[in-house]
Amino acid sequence: MTTIEVKRIDDAYAFVGTDSNGHTIRTDGAVEIGGHNSGFRPMQTLLMGLGGCSGVDIVSILKKQRQEINDFTMTIQAEREQGKEPALWKYVHIHFVFKGTVDAEKIKKACALSIDKYCSVAATLRAAGCTIEWDAEVIAD
Structure with a gap:
C-alpha cells in the first residue's frame, strides 16, 4: 500500500505532499481563486x-x-x-x-x-x- 501525506502549508490553497521516502511536491491554487501561485496545480x-x-x-x-x-x-x-x-x-x-x-x-x-x-x-x-x-x-x- 502506498502512503502519501498531504499537508496544508499556508492560509489559502498551498499543500505539500510527502511520500514515505520524504520526497515532496508542492501544489497551490491560482491567484484568481485566492491561491498564491506557489506550486503546481x-x-x-x-x-x-x-x-x-x-x-x-x-x-x-x-x-x-x-x-x-x-x-x-x-x-x-x-x-x-x-x-x-x-x-x-x-x-x-x-x-x-x-x-x-x-x-x-x-x-x-x-x-x-x-x-x-x-x-x-x-x-x-x-x-x-x-x-x-x-x-x-x-x-x-
Whole structure:
C-alpha cells in the first residue's frame, strides 16, 4: 500500500505532499481563486505523473535495447473540459525529444509501448475519456 501525506502549508490553497521516502511536491491554487501561485496545480501534477510514468517505461525499454540516451525531455500540452465539474483532461499531446546514439524506429516503438500498453497514468487518463497523442524527435549528437 502506498502512503502519501498531504499537508496544508499556508492560509489559502498551498499543500505539500510527502511520500514515505520524504520526497515532496508542492501544489497551490491560482491567484484568481485566492491561491498564491506557489506550486503546481493539482491537475498539472497528473500531467507530470504521465511524463514520469512514460519516461520510466521508455528509458527501461531503450536500456534493454542498448540505446545510448544522452538527453531525454518531453513537452506535455493538454486541454481540459470546459464548463464541467469536475473538469477532466480531454486531450493530451506529448512531444518526446531524444539526443544520443539511438535508432529512431526503436525510439518510436518504445514510446508507443509506453503510452499504449505500459503507462498506468496514460491508462487512467484514457479510462476517463482523454485522448493522448504523441510524437518523437531524435536529435543526433
